Amino acid sequence: MELFSFLVDFILHIDDHLFELVVDYGLWIYVILFLIVFCETGLVVTPFLPGDSLLFASGVVAGTGHMGYLEVLGVLLVAGVCGDAVNYAIGRHVGPAIFSRDSRFIKKEHLLTAHAFYERHGGKAIVLARFVPIVRTFAPFVAGIALMCPRQFFSFNVLGCCLWVGSLVSAGYFLGNLPWVRENFGIIVYAIVVISVLPVIIELLRARFGKRQAAPRELSNPYERTPEDK
Template sequence: MSYLTPLLSSLGPWAAVLVGAVLFVETGLLVGFFLPGDSLLFAAGLLASSGVLSAPVWLIGLVAWLGAALGDQVGYLIGRRWGVRLIVPREQGGHRPRWLSGHHIDAAHEFFLHHGHKAVVLARFVPLVRTFTPVVAGTLDMPRRRFTAYNVLGGALWVLLLMAAGWYLGDVPFVATHVDLVTLALVAISLIPAAVAVLRRRASSRGEQAPEDDPENDSDKNAVRLP
């Protein structure tokens, strides 16, 4: 954000294109999981409210929504075409690329299995998970029309809520003069659900004792589960 915020301020009307492009890469190309989508939307709303951005806020929101929705559609298509290779680890017969974080994919897989199809909407608000959930949805053959509907709804809610938060908090003097600090706090807050999920998973794994040397149990572990 320390690079993106001044860049947004200097681009004029093209700031909307930058926001849309960042959200597209974050949600659609697998390599953008490190990009600050939440912070960028919040900062865009804040900077628009203070008049720093010349592009109208509705245009920034529209382009952001299109970038996020198209990114998820691309992720879904990747899942339909190559998803099993990405989800199943190499040690279980899959072909997951070594550069791709297995932990992130596994977290998105578990998130989707736990929440079902509504995970497409909920994942928007969970960093890292939102990058890989569309791939998991495509891999597990979620119906395309249903995915598209959830994708469009989730993208609209995500963009609207975070940009509205930035817009209305922009009038607060402390927020207006400490954009980077506020966006860092937003990142920390948005990571709480993911951290809670990790802690619950660890606690659950410690409490469960799977039978050893059970071929049937091993086959269940290796299977790609459906919701």
């Protein structure tokens, strides 16, 4: 419970905490930022770490001169790309075991559907997932399990990360130190979180109230293909 309270306080007052970390750790702040973003995007067990709000707050702190704008962009871009790449690699590694049988928590049928989805819309899914908390953490893992083409994944991984990091850090850098932004920073963080999860809410509502789709065609197991096909 104390950990949950700390995380909520850290996210809602992340600008203040970053200022404190800069004062306490100096240049090590870049290592701290790298580790947070890397873990949030690269490990399926840490989706609760701050993402969007951290990027925006990092831009705010950079705008005050306490961190370098280009340095923040570079560190967070590398962290985000590497995080997704590691998550994807883990997914490909555990894929054969998961596809070989149904488990209590993961149905093989769902993974086959995910594989077909990534073959058709994988690039768009990877880019859009960057802006959705929780989904951002699991999308590369599922893409790896579903055997999304590595070259395609890497290209859209870099593109999505550039859009995600570039837009939020730049917004914080250029807008974060305006008086009305500073006075309402908590509200803005709430707004960022709400806007980020809207796509998930919309998709859930569409799935709940939308029309039934036609029965899908038979899906093939990608791990049964020959090495040449992969």
